[in-house]
Amino acid sequence: MFLEVGLQRMTVPGVAAAAGVAKTTVYRRYPTPTQLALAAIGRLNAGAEDPDTGSARTDLIATLEAVRQRIDPTVTATVLVEAQEHPEILELARQNMIRPAVERFRRVIRKGIDTGELRADLDVDLAADAVLGSFFTRFYERGRPEPEWPEQVVNQLYPGLRSPA
Numbered sequence: 652m653f654l655e656v657g658l659q660r661m662t663v664p665g666v667a668a669a670a671g672v673a674k675t676t677v678y679r680r681y682p683t684p685t686q687l688a689l690a691a692i693g694r695l696n697a698g699a700e701d702p703d704t705g706s707a708r709t710d711l712i713a714t715l716e717a718v719r720q721r722i723d724p725t726v727t728a729t730v731l732v733e734a735q736e737h738p739e740i741l742e743l744a745r746q747n748m749i750r751p752a753v754e755r756f757r758r759v760i761r762k763g764i765d766t767g768e769l770r771a772d773l774d775v776d777l778a779a780d781a782v783l784g785s786f787f788t789r790f791y792e793r794g795r796p797e798p799e800w801p802e803q804v805v806n807q808l809y810p811g812l813r814s815p816a
Contacts (some may be wrong), residue, residue: 685733693747707763714802724790
C-alpha cells in the first residue's frame with residue numbers, strides 16, 4: 652500500500668482492510684502512521700537485492716535507479732517532524748530506512764574496489780554519501796529525477812571513483 656498510494660494517503664484503516672484485520676490490530680503494533688510507514692520501508696529494504704552486472708559503474712546506476720523509483724523523500728521530512736516529539740522515530744528511520752539504503756551503495760563500492768574497477772584508496776562512506784545524497788538534493792530542488800538521471804550522475808562521479816589502472 653505504501654508503494655501504491657504513498658505515505659500521505661496510506662492510512663491505518665486502509666492497511667487493516669488490505670490485510671484483512673481490524674484497525675486495532677494494526678494500531679497495537681504500530682501506534683502512529685509514521686511507525687507504520689517505517690515498518691513498510693524496512694520491509695522494502697529487506698527484500699531489495701544488490702545488482703550484480705559485473706560492473707561497479709552499472710551496479711551503481713542500477714542501485715541509484717532503485718532509489719529513484721522507490722524512495723520518497725517526503726518520508727524523511729515526516730520523520731524529522733515526528734522526531735521533534737518522538738526522537739525514537741528518527742532512530743527507527745536510521746535503522747530501517749537510512750542505514751540499509753546507504754549500506755547498499757557501500758557494498759557496491761566495496762565490491763568495485765575488490766575487483767580493481769574502483770580506486771583502492773576510495774573513502775567508501777564518502778562515496779556512498781555522494782551518490783545517494785545526490786538523489787535527495789535533486790528531489791528537493793526539482794522533484795523526482797527522470798529515468799536517465801541515475802546514469803548521468805554516475806557518469807559525472809565515475810572518473811573520481813575509477814581506478815587509474
